[in-house]
Amino acid sequence: MAFTRATGKHRRPSRTARTTRNIAGIAGLAATGVVASVASPALAATAPASPQDAGLAHAVVLGDELADHVAAQADAQQAVAEVAAAREKAEDEAKKQAEEAKRRAQEAKEKADKEREAKARAARDEERKRLNAFVAPVTGSYVSTAYKASSGLWSSGSHTGIDFHAATGTPVHAVGAGTVVEAGAGGAYGNNIVIKMHDGTYTQYGHMSSLGVSVGQSVTPGQQIGLSGATGNVTGPHLHFEARTGPDYGSDIDPIAYLRSHGVNV
Structure with missing residues (x-):
């Protein structure tokens, strides 16, 4: 208290x-x-x-x-x-x-x-x-032979891709992200690389003088994958580029339309 x-x-x-x-x-x-x-x-x-x-x-x-x-x-x-x-x-x-x-x-x-x-x-x-970006396969180049051009130079009678002007030894780049599914000798294509792109399509790079990637390797847009040359069935050095729905010959689509649909100005 x-x-x-x-x-x-x-x-x-x-x-x-x-x-x-x-x-x-x-x-x-x-x-x-x-x-x-x-x-x-x-x-x-x-x-x-x-x-x-x-x-x-x-x-x-x-x-x-x-x-x-x-x-x-x-x-x-x-x-x-x-x-x-x-x-x-x-x-x-x-x-x-x-x-x-x-x-x-x-x-x-x-x-x-x-x-x-x-x-x-x-x-x-x-x-x-x-990774979703696309680039041209050869920087600062131009298309020297168009898609579906006719000539006896090609077994199918027409060009299945486009040719980029490139002297031997010019760096060649993957146009987008993907995985290499072929890298080596490709018959008339000479030394070639085929890449399965992230969108499920395929791109091919032919007549190269040297290869810088191997099968199973992942590549990113603009990554150098080799050097251009004049291997295979050619009349001079250049880069043959194809866009395909599958990995094999005969599944080609218009490469100009393909590149432009991905924002590449060619």
């Missing part, structure tokens, strides 16, 4: 002051016959105290001592309560600060995760775009 008492100007007087007033008040009780009357301050000071005066004074002193003891207990309890309240307030503040720091850390982590995911997504999109 906590005790409280007023402070400041309303604080309970000291025991000495209370005792003085209480003893002085005893004299006022003479009219009731409890104690003798005090005629004057001098008489009160010299007259011997009666047993009643001594008992009453003793009771007053004991009461004051008890009151002081109770007041001291109340002060101690108040001090303990104030310390506990201050500690609780400090703990609450520390808890709030910790929660705020945790919230800010979580927000920072979520922001970093979003930025990282955005970068990863952008990188994937860029890589997908790169």
Whole structure:
């Protein structure tokens, strides 16, 4: 049980002051016959105290001592309560600060995760775009012989692909992403490469002087796969390029239309 008492100007007087007033008040009780009357301050000071005066004074002193003891207990309890309240307030503040720091850390982590995911997504999109891109098989060249051109030079009577002007040793590039399904001697095509593209079509590169890839190897758009030359049935160095629906001869489609449909300007 906590005790409280007023402070400041309303604080309970000291025991000495209370005792003085209480003893002085005893004299006022003479009219009731409890104690003798005090005629004057001098008489009160010299007259011997009666047993009643001594008992009453003793009771007053004991009461004051008890009151002081109770007041001291109340002060101690108040001090303990104030310390506990201050500690609780400090703990609450520390808890709030910790929660705020945790919230800010979580927000920072979520922001970093979003930025990282955005970068990863952008990188994937860029890589997908790169892999879906198409390029010309020979950089800066031009078509020297058109598709389906007629001549006795070809066993079928017409050209099954297009020829790109290219001196021997000119770099040849995969027009898109895919997997090499043939790399080596190809009869009239000389040294040739056939690539199965990611879209399921096939591209062929013939009359090459050297090959830079092997069967089963994956290639990316623009990757160098060899050098042009004049191997096989040719009248001079160039690159023979075909687009096909299958890996074998006879499944050719218009290579100009094929490249243009994939964004290549030829």
